[in-house]
Amino acid sequence: MQLIVNISLKHGVLDPQGRAIGRSLTDLGFDEVSDVRVGKRILLDIDETDEARARQRVARMCETLLANTVIEDYEIEIAEGESE
Amino acid sequence: MSLSGLRVAVIVFPGSNCDRDMMVAIEQLAGRRPSLVWHKETTLDPVDLAIIPGGFSYGDYLRCGALAARAPIMEAVLDHAARGGAVMGICNGFQILLETGLLPGVLVxxxxxxxxxxxxSVEVVEGTASPFTEGLSPGQRMIIPVAHNEGNYFASDDDLQRLEDNGQIAFRYTESDIIGPANPNGAARNIAGILSTNGRVLGMMPHPERAMSPALGSADGATMLNATLQALAA
Incomplete structure (x- = not known):
């Protein structure tokens, strides 16, 4: 089963990279951009068939290593379709 | 205890690059070479000070210090800290200590x-109780270099207030005629280094092991490290 972890910076945490990208977009004429936040996407193939259990394990992984919950939030989703 | 009786360990991760500088610095001051301990070790021989040096452990993958914080040796370092043992993390070592949760906050x-x-220019903050600061005077300024991309200290307002109230802020960047503007990285409240609540764990961004001689621009790092060793040996 493949799961996707989306990691994003919490609100209120400065994102210098996002800010720089936002500035570049504005310079390129994309004036409608008011804010840019950059995150991470992690794909995990795990040996598990039960969705609830898989989510629970991946949440453990996020809390233990994948996210720093001082500054980051995470969301877990099941990837569409069966991956090889 | 004499300085040469002090047992110091420097932890080495793949990607550490200040481990040997630190080893030489401590040897110069204490007259005894610290042991270098590889990250795969699961035990730490009894030491008076464990140092987590600077560098790019695990290539800074995922987040700076995140993977190193979960390396086998760190459990032994955490046990050492839990027994009241002294731990000093410099630069990447500071990032690693934050990732273990031994110190609050994060470096972005x-x-x-x-x-x-x-x-x-780093100023010793008043009101700390720690072997890392007791040999220095409050307000004392030291010139110590930084070298980092993620040194911008961030913590919740509550945590920052707690650090202030508990005397856990050890060092702040200050303005200096020689150095120029104080804060090199945007760190909250100009924080350059913080302590654990018991004062036995220090994390700091500046590299004292790179300021060991006037020939290198400053010997203030030697002053700071020497004060620490003296305090631990007392």
């Missing part, structure tokens, strides 16, 4: 988006 990318490598 520099506000200026650039790697910063320059001298900083």
């Amino acid at each position: 990318e520099n506000a200026g988006l650039k790697y910063v490598c320059r001298d900083t």
Whole structure:
């Protein structure tokens, strides 16, 4: 089963990279951009068939290593379709 | 205890690059070479000070210090700290200590988006109780270089207030005629280094092991490290 972890910076945490990208977009004429936040996407193939259990394990992984919950939030989703 | 009786260990991760500088610095001051301990070790022989040096452990993958914080040796370092043992993390070592949760907060990318490598003027903060500061005077200024891309200290307002109230802020960047503007990275409240609540764990961004001689621009790092060793040996 493949799961996707989306990691994003919490609100209120400065994102210098996002800010720089936002500035570049504005310079390129994309004036409608008011804010840019950059995150991470992690794909995990795990040996598990039960969705609830898989989510629970991946949440453990996020809390233990994948996210720093001082500054980051995470969301877990099941990837569409069966991956090889 | 004499300085040469002090047992110091420097932890080495793949990607550490200040381990040997630190080893030489401590040997110069204490007259005894610290042991270098590989990250795969699961035990730490009894030591008076465990040092987590600077560098790019695990290539800074995932987040700076995140993978190193979960390396086998760190459990032994955490046990050492839990027994009241002294731990000092410099630069990447500071990032690693934050990732273990031994110290609060996190170091995020520099506000200026650039790697910063320059001298900083660091002031010893008043009101700390720690072997890392007791041999220094409150308000004392030291010129010690930084070299990092993620040195921008961030913590919740509550945590920052707690650090202030508990005397856990050890060092702040200060303005200096020689160095120029104080804060090199946007760190909250100009924080350059913080302590654990019991004062036995220090994390700091500046590199004292790179300020060991006037020939290198400053010997203030030697002053700071020597004060620490003296306090631990007392």
